[in-house]
Amino acid sequence: MKGRKLKLGEFKIIEAGPCTTVQDRGRYGYQRYGMPVAGAMDDFSYKMANLLVGNEAGAAVLEYTFQGPAIKFFDGAIIAVTGARAAVYLNGCLLPDWQSFFVPGGSVLSFARVEQGARSYIAFQGGLQVEEKLKSRSTYLRGEFGGYQGRKLKKDDCLEFYGQPQKTDYTCRYLPEKFIPDYPSKVEGRIILGPQVECFSEEGAKNFLKGRYKVTEQADRMGYRLEGPEIKHKDGADIISDGVAAGSIQVPGHQQPIILLADCQTTGGYPKIATVISVDLAKIAQLKPGDIISFREIELAEAHRLLEEREKLFQQIRTRKMKFGPSKFLNLKINEDNYRVMIEEIRD
Amino acid sequence: MANYKFVGDKGILVEFEKKIALEVHEQVRKMDAAVNSFLADKVLETIPSYHSILVFYDPLEIEVNNLLAELKRLEKSCSEMSPENQRHLEIPVLYGDEFGPDLDYVAEYNDLTPEEVIDLHSSQKYRVYMLGFTPGFPYLGGLPERLATPRRKNPTQKVIAGSVGIAGDQTGIYPISSPGGWRIIGNTPLSLFVPEAQDPFLFKPGDIIEFKAIDRNCYQVLSEKTWDEDERKEIEIG
Numbered sequence: 001m002k003g004r005k006l007k008l009g010e011f012k013i014i015e016a017g018p019c020t021t022v023q024d025r026g027r028y029g030y031q032r033y034g035m036p037v038a039g040a041m042d043d044f045s046y047k048m049a050n051l052l053v054g055n056e057a058g059a060a061v062l063e064y065t066f067q068g069p070a071i072k073f074f075d076g077a078i079i080a081v082t083g084a085r086a087a088v089y090l091n092g093c094l095l096p097d098w099q100s101f102f103v104p105g106g107s108v109l110s111f112a113r114v115e116q117g118a119r120s121y122i123a124f125q126g127g128l129q130v131e132e133k134l135k136s137r138s139t140y141l142r143g144e145f146g147g148y149q150g151r152k153l154k155k156d157d158c159l160e161f162y163g164q165p166q167k168t169d170y171t172c173r174y175l176p177e178k179f180i181p182d183y184p185s186k187v188e189g190r191i192i193l194g195p196q197v198e199c200f201s202e203e204g205a206k207n208f209l210k211g212r213y214k215v216t217e218q219a220d221r222m223g224y225r226l227e228g229p230e231i232k233h234k235d236g237a238d239i240i241s242d243g244v245a246a247g248s249i250q251v252p253g254h255q256q257p258i259i260l261l262a263d264c265q266t267t268g269g270y271p272k273i274a275t276v277i278s279v280d281l282a283k284i285a286q287l288k289p290g291d292i293i294s295f296r297e298i299e300l301a302e303a304h305r306l307l308e309e310r311e312k313l314f315q316q317i318r319t320r321k322m323k324f325g326p327s328k329f330l331n332l333k334i335n336e337d338n339y340r341v342m343i344e345e346i347r348d
Numbered sequence: 349m350a351n352y353k354f355v356g357d358k359g360i361l362v363e364f365e366k367k368i369a370l371e372v373h374e375q376v377r378k379m380d381a382a383v384n385s386f387l388a389d390k391v392l393e394t395i396p397s398y399h400s401i402l403v404f405y406d407p408l409e410i411e412v413n414n415l416l417a418e419l420k421r422l423e424k425s426c427s428e429m430s431p432e433n434q435r436h437l438e439i440p441v442l443y444g445d446e447f448g449p450d451l452d453y454v455a456e457y458n459d460l461t462p463e464e465v466i467d468l469h470s471s472q473k474y475r476v477y478m479l480g481f482t483p484g485f486p487y488l489g490g491l492p493e494r495l496a497t498p499r500r501k502n503p504t505q506k507v508i509a510g511s512v513g514i515a516g517d518q519t520g521i522y523p524i525s526s527p528g529g530w531r532i533i534g535n536t537p538l539s540l541f542v543p544e545a546q547d548p549f550l551f552k553p554g555d556i557i558e559f560k561a562i563d564r565n566c567y568q569v570l571s572e573k574t575w576d577e578d579e580r581k582e583i584e585i586g
Contacts, residue, residue, distance in 0.1 A: 031395050031404075033549040034479040034523075133543060143483055143524065145543060195353040195361045240368060241480065241487065243395030243402030245359045266395055267480030267487075275356030303357035304407045311408055 008129060009075035013157045014108065019065040019221075022128055022147035022159075023121075025058050027136035031266040037246065038138040038146065041221060041262050041285035042119050044181065044310070045083035049123035051317045052080035052100040052173050059127030060137035062153075065119050066288070068111025069153065075105045076165050078125035078172075084117030084183060084286055099174035100125075102165065117183030117286035126163020140263060141221060179313070186212075186292040187283050189259075189276045190306075191249070193297055196239060196271035200251070204232035208249075208273055209295060213257060217289045221263040224287065230255040231273060241269040247276035247284075249295075259284060277303040279310050350379070350423055352416060357407055358392075362419060363400040368489060372399045373477055375427070377554045382426035383419070390415055396553045397478040398487075436585045437550075437557045439521070439536050441470065441512050442567040447535035454497045454514060454531050465533065468492045470559040474519065476551050484523035484541035486551045491519045500529040510535045512559070523550075534559075537571035538583070545576045558585070 013020070023046070026039025040046030040063055050059050062069070068086060080100040081088050088095045089110045095101060097120075103109060114120065130137050130148050139147025148159060197205060213228035237253040244250070248260045250270040259276065260268075261284070274295065276284060287293060351363040364375045380396040383403060390410050395402040405415055443466045444451045455462045474490040481487075491514065499515040507513070511522040513530030522528060523540035540550040551557075562570070573579050 029393050030483075030549075031393055032479065032553060033483060033551075034481060034485050035483040134548065142526075145483070192354050192356050195355050195363075240366060240398045241478065242361065242363075242397045242400045243355075243359075245355050245402065245404070247356050265481060267397055267478060272355075275354075275359070277357050300354055300357060300412065304412065307357060307407055 007075075008160045008162060009073070009077050009105075009124075009126075010158060010160050011074060011077070012072045013069050013153050013155055013159070014072050015070040015110075016153045016155055016157070017064045017067040017069045017111075020069045020153040021063050021139040021141065021151075022060050022130050022137055022153075023063045023139060024060045024137045026262065027134050027138050027140070027146065030134050031243070034266050035134065035145075036140055036143070036263050036266060038140040038221075038263050039136070040121065040138075042083055042121070042282045044279075044282035045119070045121050047314055048098070048175060048317075049080050049082040049121040050127075051314065052082070052098070052175065053078050053123045053125040054100075054173075055123060055125065055127055057318075059123065060130060061124070061128065062122040063119055064111075064122070066114050068114075068120060068122075070108060070110040071122075072108050073103050073105055077103045077161060078163065078165050079103055079109070080123050080173075081111075081120060082123070083120035084114040086114040086120060087112035096174065098180050100172045102172070118288045119285055124161035124163065125165065126161050129160040129162055142263060175317075181283065181286075183283070183286045185288075185290070186294075187287065189280050189284055189293050189295050190298045190303070191274040191276050191295050192300055192303060193274050194272070195242075195275075197273055199233055199235075199239065199271035200273055201232040201234050204230065204255070205273065207231055208257065209297065212292050212294050215287050215289050215291045215293065219287070219289055221261060223258050223260045223264055224284070226257045226259065226293065228256070231257060233271065237270055239269060239271050241267050244268045244272065245275060247278070247281050248272040249274050249276065261285070277306065279303070279306045350375075352419065354412075355402060358404055360403045360405065360412075360416065360419065361400055362403060362423070366399055368398050368477070370475065370489075373475065373489070373554075376401055378426045378429050379423060380553070382422050382429060386422060387415075387418060390418065395478075395480075397480070398489075435552070435555045437555055437583050438585045439538060439557050439559050439583065440562040440566065440570055441534040441536050441559045442562055442564065443469075443512075443534035447567075448512070448533040450497075450513075450531035451533045454495065454533055457497050458494055460494065465495060466561050468495055469519070469533065470561050472558070474557050474559075476553055476555040476557065478553055479549070479551060481520075482522070482524055482526055484549045484551065486520055486540075486555075486557075488519045488521075488557065491517050493517065495519075497531050499531065502529070505529075507532060508535070510537065510540070512536060534561075535567075537567050537573075539575040542575055547577055550575065550580060 026037040133146040144150035207229035211229035213226035218225040392404040474488040507528040
């Protein structure tokens with residue numbers, strides 16, 4: 001995309017859904033000043049969505065929770081929807097998710113309620129155009145900062161994207177089913193113990209590792225409060241405040257854990273018993289109230305190996321080193337216009 | 349000797365002696381400055397706090413054991429370093445009335461008059477130990493013991509931007525309006541967080557600040573400024 005002058009395309013939000021925000025990979029470099037990272041909760045789906053439309057890493061997308069928005073396109077766009085599974089409709093016709101497709105100007109994109117998972121991503125070729133704030137386009141909701149006017153999208157908001165396609169003959173890419181994650185309602189979060197595991201009684205730590213924890217209603221982009229076996233402290237739940245990271249599991253005085261997520265504060269005064277590994281944050285992001293999570297300790301080296309493995313998959317798709325299957329051609333008729341569509345399967 | 353702990357698969361916590369004290373924070377300051385100047389290409393960012401530094405790294409870019417070794421090496425050499433100059437800032441505050449609804453409570457709780465609270469609060473040097481809670485919120489050390497007041501039990505009240513508060517033995521300033529449980533004794537017309545500015549944050553970890561009591565007129569004049577980088581120079585002292 002670099003260097004090419006792109007025409008801006010525009011769309012309007014007809015229905016917003018309960019929590020639809022502009023997100024990118026997050027706002028790094030300002031945590032020392034108390035600025036949370038924010039960014040896409042499920043970074044796997046976020047990155048895949050951008051890769052499917054051919055965006056560079058870091059492009060801004062829409063993230064929605066539980067119910068997708070209804071969007072009226074004024075201009076043509078190439079988009080992809082990934083993450084939580086929900087039926088995707090273009091002018092009322094069912095379209096596949098985890099695949100890029102062309103949306104002609106004038107059409108309406110809408111979604112059924114999420115059936116599996118919690119959060120989905122809509123990537124636009126070229127990326128969403130909102131003003132960068134501190135080197136990121138992410139929305140930090142509590143701080144009313146970044147993204148689109150620092151808030152959730154509302155009905156009648158108009159947004160722009162960079163890459164209005166100039167032709168109707170285009171290539172779409174999809175991810176084979178085997179790479180698409182499942183979003184079960186019971187998951188295992190792999191963790192690295194610490195940094196304050198020593199603040200907990202032996203029994204408390206054992207409960208944490210053996211217990212099953214339910215996601216409560218208090219679950220949002222800042223973190224999830226969990227409910228399950230008590231995690232007792234040795235002497236009190238206060239520590240001298242220190243820096244925290246997304247994935248850290250802090251345990252306040254009520255002895256129930258809280259998983260800190262994308263919008264979490266940068267510092268905290270409760271001890272953290274463990275931290276969820278990076279590659280598992282994507283599945284935590286897809287949990288909803290009532291879902292169950294248990295924890296398993298793994299070695300740091302294993303966590304790093306898993307991260308490398310995942311990066312390799314992204315890399316293969318980015319550089320198209322994966323073999324493409326035989327191209328399929330489809331002829332679509334949308335709004336009285338004919339479109340010739342080529343579909344390529346990404347294979348390994 | 350610092351303790352080194354893993355925070356998930358992308359963080360290392362460098363932890364010094366577990367106490368809130370100037371000498372411990374000096375170690376934090378030196379180490380944080382050293383990490384950000386000598387290991388800038390190996391770490392993503394750091395969060396310095398009272399007695400520790402959380403160092404973020406990209407495990408795809410650097411082997412964690414190499415980074416650990418580098419950090420330990422740096423810790424040995426950085427104690428002799430003189431950290432960057434500390435800034436001394438004077439923070440104008442309009443104490444009491446609608447700007448400090450809890451001034452009378454803090455006075456009563458500590459058997460002082462409101463004037464004595466103002467005098468005590470504005471005759472100290474405070475250190476910005478860390479920033480957190482909301483963007484630009486400074487946790488200040490150095491509150492006189494005689495002003496320590498427990499926080500509100502119900503922290504849901506809305507606290508307006510610029511509010512100067514006391515919670516236990518800490519004092520701090522709210523950069524943006526947010527719910528909070530601190531006892532509010534005054535308000536500064538300065539903007540601690542200016543999103544449009546090149547450098548949006550008024551404070552840096554390690555700054556030394558003093559409060560200066562001002563009157564309504566002065567408050568009015570100062571609150572008309574934008575407090576961008578240029579105007580901030582006006583409050584630097586010493």
